[in-house]
Each structure stands twice: as structure tokens, then as C-alpha cells.
Amino acid sequence: MSNLPAPGVYTIDAVHSSVGFVARHLVAAKVRGNFTDFEGTITIGDSAETSSVVATAKAESITTNNEMRDGHLKSPDFLDYENHPTIEFKSTSVTSKGGDLYDLVADVTLRGVTKSVTFELEYLGSGPSMQPGGTVAGFEARAEIDRRDFGVNFEGSLENGSLVVGNKVVLELNIESHLAA
Secondary structure, eight states, rough: OOOOSSSEEEEEHHHHHHGEEEETTTEEEEEEEEESEEEEEEOOOSSSGOOEEEEEEEGGEEEEEEHHHHHHHHTTTTTTTTTOEEEEEEEEEEEEEEBBBBEEEEEEETTTTTEEEEEEEEEEEEEESSTTEEEEEEEEEEEEEGGGGTTOOOBBBOOTBBBBBEEEEEEEEEEEEEOOO
């Protein structure tokens, strides 16, 4: 049996949520970043299978707390935000794995390329929101992608052949959402 918040349409609260990623830099470090401008809705149905998520992040809002690196990530080497201003997320299925765990399969569109990505989703719970009569629900989701699948083919390498940036990128979503009263 799976757990779900009350049925309805929940709006993602960008102030209390994060859309982040982790990528390898050289072989020694992980670079963490996030997108600061995003929005979306979570529709909870009577079952996991009738639930869905739609969200958008602005590629230009990427930040890793380093202006030079952020500029490179926005460039045609990576996100190419001038030609591809948004990153789109649209679920295609939600399947219960029991309890609070789900497989969330979504079409992710990055740089104009759409690929199916499976996220491990955990429902964190729900309760009253700060708005009288409102409900809040929390979720965490995680997936690993290969950036080359989305046309992000920057291949900088060192003299010894090791990549400057790893090909695997972990996507981490921490979402607080609100159901209107």
C-alpha cells in the first residue's frame, strides 16, 4: 500500500524547494548547483498511477556560487540558455514501490532534447500549511543522467586524459508544495 497526500493540484513553493544537481569536477570533487527560477504543479489523484507532475526551470537561473563557472554552464558548451531558455519536466508515470517510495518517470527536456528519466521519489508527508485551511506536502526525488544524452558534449580534458567535467549528473529535487484551501 502506498501513501499519498490529499487529492488535488499542489503548487510548488519555489521559496521552500530546491532543484539541484551534482556533477564531478576532475576526479577529486563534486560540484553542486541549483536553479533558482522554477515553477510547477503536482496533481495528486486517487492513486499514484493517476498522479502527475509538470515543472519548468529557467536555464539562465543556474548557480554554483561561482560567477565564472556559472557563465560557462550557461554557454553553448553546456545549457546554451539563449537558444534553450527552459528545462522542462513532465511526468509520464508514477508507480508505487510501497510505503512512501515511488518510481516517477518523466520526460525531461534539456537543450531541446527530450529523454525519459526515472526518478526515485519519496513522499515526505503532509500537514497544515501556514495559510489557514491550506495543506502542504513534501517530496524528494533523485535521478542520474548522462549529460551527453541531452547534447551536452563539452569534452574538456587534462593532459593525462581525465575529464574536467564528469558525464554523469545527479538531479536532486526537494519540493514543498501547497494545496489551496
